[in-house]
Amino acid sequence: MSATKRKFIESHWLTFAAKGGVSIIAGLCMMLTIKSNIGYLTNVIGWAMIGLGCVEIINAIHRIRRKQNLGFPLLLGIVEIAIAICVLFTVNPNLSADELIWLRIILLSAYVLFASILTILIGFRDFKDDTDRWIWVINGMIGCVLAFVMFADNGLSTTTHIKLFGTYLLVNGLSDLFFGIHSKNEMEELHKERATRHLVRKNHDARKTAKKEGRK
Numbered sequence: 001m002s003a004t005k006r007k008f009i010e011s012h013w014l015t016f017a018a019k020g021g022v023s024i025i026a027g028l029c030m031m032l033t034i035k036s037n038i039g040y041l042t043n044v045i046g047w048a049m050i051g052l053g054c055v056e057i058i059n060a061i062h063r064i065r066r067k068q069n070l071g072f073p074l075l076l077g078i079v080e081i082a083i084a085i086c087v088l089f090t091v092n093p094n095l096s097a098d099e100l101i102w103l104r105i106i107l108l109s110a111y112v113l114f115a116s117i118l119t120i121l122i123g124f125r126d127f128k129d130d131t132d133r134w135i136w137v138i139n140g141m142i143g144c145v146l147a148f149v150m151f152a153d154n155g156l157s158t159t160t161h162i163k164l165f166g167t168y169l170l171v172n173g174l175s176d177l178f179f180g181i182h183s184k185n186e187m188e189e190l191h192k193e194r195a196t197r198h199l200v201r202k203n204h205d206a207r208k209t210a211k212k213e214g215r216k
Contacts, residue, residue, distance in 0.1 A: 017184075053078070057074070139171060
């Protein structure tokens with residue numbers, strides 16, 4: 001059973017499953033497409049980030065209703081939607097050299113590096129269960145490697161650079177999906193444990209009540 005500090009990772013398991021599904025579909029669209037049209041690829045990025053951002057916003061609303069800390073889901077959702085707006089509404093198919101640098105380095109690479117470092121920190125900080133911890137840490141390490149390649153190799157074509165971003169989304173999506181399924185199983189076990197403890201406590205209280213009545 002995963003012992004956590006119950007912050008961001010207390011989110012409903014469907015949050016991670018939904019993010020995983022969106023990321024996997026978008027990642028495969030970018031990696032496997034034969035199209036080299038920048039407009040098509042940036043549209044895929046934009047709509048994928050809108051999907052991820054909307055899932056996080058819904059997650060934040062769910063956490064408000066359950067009176068949980070919502071800082072990270074809300075922040076991540078805002079960042080992802082902001083990136084989507086930048087990609088969809090400020091980048092055109094006929095990119096200039098300056099726009100290419102802005103899209104490839106400032107926006108996508110920085111996002112991958114930031115998200116990957118945060119993923120590693122969450123993995124080490126919030127989990128004691130080895131499966132949960134290494135799902136997050138390995139995912140973050142792969143993301144950091146991809147981010148450094150995206151930053152360092154100026155010889156990459158724009159299409160290749162965007163496909164690397166698609167690779168990150170695919171890896172991140174598989175990680176989120178696997179963690180969501182694992183989290184669902186853990187929560188089911190946790191509910192069974194709580195039900196058992198509640199039944200034991202109820203029986204104990206009933207025995208104490210019966211003893212008191214017998215003395216009377």
